[in-house]
Amino acid sequence: MRYVNWIAWIKVNPMIACTSTLKIQTGKTGEFETLVAAVTAKVRANEPGNVLYQLTNSRVNDHTYRFLELYKDQEAFTRHGQTEDYKDMMNKVGSLLAAAPNVEMFDTVG
Numbered sequence: 090m091r092y093v094n095w096i097a098w099i100k101v102n103p104m105i106a107c108t109s110t111l112k113i114q115t116g117k118t119g120e121f122e123t124l125v126a127a128v129t130a131k132v133r134a135n136e137p138g139n140v141l142y143q144l145t146n147s148r149v150n151d152h153t154y155r156f157l158e159l160y161k162d163q164e165a166f167t168r169h170g171q172t173e174d175y176k177d178m179m180n181k182v183g184s185l186l187a188a189a190p191n192v193e194m195f196d197t198v199g
Contacts, residue, residue: 103196104161105162105166105196106158106159107158107192107193107195108155108158108192109155109190109193110190110191110192111153111154111155111156111186111190112150112152112154112188113152113153113185113186113187114152114186114187118151121185124182124185125178125182126144128174128177129142129143129144131174132172135172136165136168138161138162138166139161139169140159140160141157142156142158143158144156152187159197
């Protein structure tokens with residue numbers, strides 16, 4: 090899709106964005122990154138409604154991570170949360186967290 094057409098499409102069809110900030114326990118970051126890498130590959134391969142699914146690591150605190158997620162619509166976001174891969178990852182990630190995650194939802198604008 091050409092850039093101009095993509096912008097026009099977004100104006101009519103707002104996408105769903107989600108950021109999740111996670112603080113991981115000391116000594117658990119490698120396990121966390123390995124777990125997320127496996128799920129990320131599955132999301133990208135099997136969820137056509139997912140536009141972006143990217144884990145990032147803070148430049149300030151190497152135990153702080155942020156997921157950047159973008160979905161074509163609410164249905165795609167809801168479907169993502171219902172996948173067995175996501176549920177399995179969330180069950181495993183819980184034991185690696187140093188604090189409760191901070192999740193924020195956004196709608197695309199313009």
